[in-house]
Amino acid sequence: MPDQSFKFKQFSIRQNHAAMKVNTDSVLLGAWAASMMTGQEKRLLDIGTGTGLLLLMLMQKNIDMLADAVEVDEEACKDAAFNFEQQSNQINLHCIDIANFIHEPNESYDIIISNPPYFEPINIDKTNNKQLPDTHRSTARFHDSLPFEALAQAGRLLNKLGIFFLIIPIQFLQEIETCFQNYGLFKHYYTFVKTLENKEVSRVLCKFGKEGVQFSQDQLILYHQNNIKTTPYQNLVADYYL
Numbered sequence: 001m002p003d004q005s006f007k008f009k010q011f012s013i014r015q016n017h018a019a020m021k022v023n024t025d026s027v028l029l030g031a032w033a034a035s036m037m038t039g040q041e042k043r044l045l046d047i048g049t050g051t052g053l054l055l056l057m058l059m060q061k062n063i064d065m066l067a068d069a070v071e072v073d074e075e076a077c078k079d080a081a082f083n084f085e086q087q088s089n090q091i092n093l094h095c096i097d098i099a100n101f102i103h104e105p106n107e108s109y110d111i112i113i114s115n116p117p118y119f120e121p122i123n124i125d126k127t128n129n130k131q132l133p134d135t136h137r138s139t140a141r142f143h144d145s146l147p148f149e150a151l152a153q154a155g156r157l158l159n160k161l162g163i164f165f166l167i168i169p170i171q172f173l174q175e176i177e178t179c180f181q182n183y184g185l186f187k188h189y190y191t192f193v194k195t196l197e198n199k200e201v202s203r204v205l206c207k208f209g210k211e212g213v214q215f216s217q218d219q220l221i222l223y224h225q226n227n228i229k230t231t232p233y234q235n236l237v238a239d240y241y242l
Helices: 024-035 053-061 074-087 135-141 148-157 170-182 231-237
Strands: 043-047 066-070 091-094 109-114 123-125 130-132 158-169 186-194 203-209 216-221
Touching: 024 053, 024 109, 024 158, 024 203, 024 231, 043 053, 043 148, 053 066, 053 074, 053 109, 074 091, 109 148, 148 158, 148 170, 158 170, 170 186, 170 203, 216 231
Parallel strands: 043 066, 043 109, 066 091, 109 158, 186 216
Antiparallel strands: 123 130, 158 203, 186 203
16 A cells, blocks of 8 residues: 655654545644643543544644544554554554543543544445445544534543634534533634635634633634635644645
């Protein structure tokens, strides 16, 4: 199998087996969450870790953190295990469903982060013009495999001042906001993401916590019309992209 590694400034991500490769959403979330870290965080949990990218991005900000990575897909776990072995001995990989993980005895976390799957994949059978399920990619991309309620339940693993970071499509914002609120998680900060100035908001970077605070929000535009990164986007990802 040819090497499909994606190289960042301080680490590389092997992605030979994982259905979901390195993508803009994950890099955005990792960089955005890292920008809000104080550097004093001690424990970190990544739900649906995939290749392990988010953990490695956040641990670049604080190399002394201890981390747990939860991933249900066995193929993705192969890549995550390899990437963690190359980069850090402070990450424990758990190849189980988050619903099972949250019932295991564990510590409370300063940060929980997740890039939940949300697209239902379609595999087209062109011969019969039928749509067939792609099970492997479905696990990675369809949000039924990691329902928002499971994420909200995982919020109980946060310590009192802990923070939950995630990125979601704009159409799911109300759903996840209501779900998190039902489990005692309050919205702290949203960044609404546009690819271009004249486009609609497509993604929302979300910060939730157990304590109610004054809510804030802003907007991030990724590209100019000539496909050049905007200065705010360049600054956000500068520590990661080559």
